[in-house]
Amino acid sequence: MTLEHIRLTQTARDQLITLKRRTGLTQWNVLCRWAFCRSLAEPAVPPAVKLVFDSNVEMTWRVFAGDHGDELWALLRYRCDRDGLALDDETLAQQFRLHLHRGVGYLVGDPRVANVAGLASLALADSAAG
Template sequence: MHYSKLKISSDATSKLRSLRQRTGITPNLLCRMAIMISLEEGPLGGAAIPDEDGSEFNAYTLTGEYGALIAALLRWVEEGHLGDEQLDDETLLDRLRGHIHRGVGTLAVRAKSPADLLRLVPMAA
């Protein structure tokens, strides 16, 4: 999955602004958390693809040194652990935006303070 820039939804952008004010965590780190939370929930299935009217992230800013790991996890969740269905890059990027959108929505509900973000991390981590 190759990309240099990724635009997220306007709704996710708005929620990220609010989360940043409440938690002090930068949007790119919040997006990383959102991706992991959403991937944990499973594939997006037939969910609508979110708009691209929000913030734009450079690939490295969004995923940092974990770009390959996030791409592999995305493929594993969306294609199935057996890899029966091969998704093209465009579809995977749509799904990545979808996971950011879904995960940010979850974070917006669960995280009212920095301490709330810590509660989302398993103790074994």
């Protein structure tokens, strides 16, 4: 794995600030993990958009993933394989960034995420449906 530093766009930063305010979760990495997993749960491949990393929010993979680095990386590899994408480091890093940013947008745009209970209800609803 060569993804060591994760930067966010200004838009994602602003959306995360909104999510922090709504949920009371203060750690960027926790919200980013939720966002990443939310995007992975979406069946469609994230659109290949050009991301401009113009914010001051940056974290290492270790900070992002915490103790779940191997599992999150394996989920990304599985998803890329399922989507018929290459499993080289560049493709995986690009898909990670696309999933992360799409997930942040999904969370901030979801009216159920008005507080931390609403955020948790997303996972509970998905597990009950699946």
